[in-house]
Amino acid sequence: MPPDDPSDGSPTRTGGAEQRPPFSPSAPAETPARSGGTPDGSPDAENGAYRPADSRYGLPERFERDHLDDESVEDIHDTNEIFTRIAANANQEFGHPTQLLFWSGLAAGLAISLSFLGMAAVESAMGSGDHVKLVSSLMYPLGFLFVVLGRYQLFTENTLTPVTLVLTRRASVPRLLRIWGLVLFANVLGTSFAGFYFSATSILDGAMAAAATEISTHTLEMGWGALFTKGTIAGWLVAGMVWLNFSARTAMARILIVFALMYVVAAMDLAHCIVGSAEVLYLVFEGEAGLLDWLWRFLAPAALGNTIGGVLLVALLNYAQTGAEVHSGRRALSWRDWLLGTHDAEPAA
Secondary structure, eight states, rough: OOOGGGGGGEEETTTTTTEEEOOOOSSSOOOOOOOOOOOSSSTTTTTTTOOOOOOTTSSSSGGGEEEEEOOOOTTOOOHHHHHHHHHHHHHHHHOOOHHHHHHHHHHHHHHHHHHHHHHHHHHHHHHHHTTHHHHGGGHHHHHHHHHHTOOOOOOTTGGTTTHHHHTTTTSSSHHHHHHHHHHHHHHHHHHHHHHHHHHHHSSSSSSSHHHHHHHHHHHHHHHHHHHHHHHHHHHHHHHHHHHHHHHHOOOHHHHHHHHHHHHHHHHHHHOOOOHHHHHHHHHTTTSSSSSHIIIIIIIHHHHHHHHHIIIIIIIIIIHOOOOOGTTTOOOOOHHHHHHHHOOOSOOOO
């Protein structure tokens, strides 16, 4: 018989040992079609079933190394997409009637007071010690979970969300200031109701009342400079929480983000102007501090720090990373209308 021709892909024998032609990745051997599919990996015309193609790694062609550069990572948002998602949400909120923003802000102020209540409960049960603060801080994210999952309006979140429209000149600076003022007033009013309720009832009694008074007194006695600097970091973390929540895809991911970042705010003894208002206003209703103490000694430095931290360290820095596509196809205000708010119909809703 004539020797086997190695060019036809059949085996040859040399010295009794069977040899096969070398494997060529660029020319995979054909295999017969399996049930439910065709050799090229396309769906079977009869039953619609899919069979992966016989490729270099036994995977469908779209997973081949040569094609990975063309694939998008579908579960990760880039900066442009996160920014656009936040701006779209802000555009919707700008269109809400004033009374809806007020009621949402009021609900946020009431809900955020639960963080103060939870910390007082844990500290009263554990007594004193260096570890008590770290454990009681586990209750601090409680009010923020209500705010984030309930989609309430919180002032420190608004240092990012509506600012995206101002940065893209779709909303004016005066309009942003009006929203800030409305939400801050509603938040503070909610914490006032909570502080009065905690003081006038037996919810905080005995050891819990003592723990609540200690927490509140510590907050008020930090001093202007400390409250401002601590407020900038707290504002950074809260606005960063909002940014990360818009990149998350599931409720569980958002819960973990809220818990991790807000725990740090409490554990590091940072200053949040709304949670702190619930604490200090409790002292006011207990007769141990005055309204001016709350307004000037606490709210002014804490709110200013929160605003600067959220706007500068999150909104502006992340906006600087966006590309031109966040502006494409969108109407923008003139610089005069943007600064003075003189345009009758702003591009934002």
